[in-house]
Amino acid sequence: MSMIRLADLDIHRTETDEITPEGHVLVTALDRSGLLRICLYEGAEPSDENYRGCLIVPRGSQPQDSSRIKAYDAEGAFVTSDGDNKAKLACLAGQAGESTQSSEPQSLTARYFQRHIASEQESFTRAARRIAEVASHVADNPPSESSRIASGEIVRLAAYVADLLRTASKLEATIEVMRATEGEASQKG
Incomplete structure (x- = not known):
């Protein structure tokens, strides 16, 4: 089931243009x-069952400004x-090079972890x-x-470092779970 239902959207346009992948709308x-x-x-026609994902255009951006636009799959x-x-x-x-649908649940799980890891790595880089x-x-x-500004900056720096450590911890835990999941899959296979 898609996270985005057509009934929940205020549709402006339905089209196939030069950026539309073949066989899609x-x-x-x-x-x-x-x-x-x-x-x-x-x-050729949109339906909830055929939803493959979306690009989200941040407020204040234009669809042509692809540098700020992120893609999310059908599961979000x-x-x-x-x-x-x-x-x-x-x-x-x-x-x-990657199918949006897979007959193997394990590959879906692996894809989720890979995307989650990429997102966490992006957060880690921004925090660093x-x-x-x-x-x-x-x-x-x-x-x-004459100034106490430095102590406030140091407190802020300590908070940022704490956030970075939390992000690193989440990232490492996700990688460990992915490795364990891959190990279980190889033992079953």
Whole structure:
């Protein structure tokens, strides 16, 4: 069952254009929260059963600005933010070396973990960059008699480091679960 139902969308357009994967149709619509979605459906007409995923266009962005747009599969799992919109839609359609449907439940689980890991790695990278920026600012502005700003920055830096450690812990746990799942699958197979 898809997470996005046609009945829940305020549809602006249904079309097949130059970025639409072959054998699919696009629906451009607003969801109930007001987010612009470019939904991908297999076949000539959209239906809930043929939903393959969507691109979410952040508020304040244009659909042509592919750098800020992320792709999510039919179950709502993050797929990618890499490439242009055509590449993202091809990935959702299964034309980028990966099928959107699998007869093996294990491969679905592995795909979920891989996507989750990629999302966590992205969060980890953002948090590490934020820490580097704050640490650089603290290093450039050491505590002085006239300013207590540095202590506030250090407290903020400590909070960012704690967030980074939590993200790293979640990432490591997810990788361990994926390895255990793969190990069980190979023993059964």
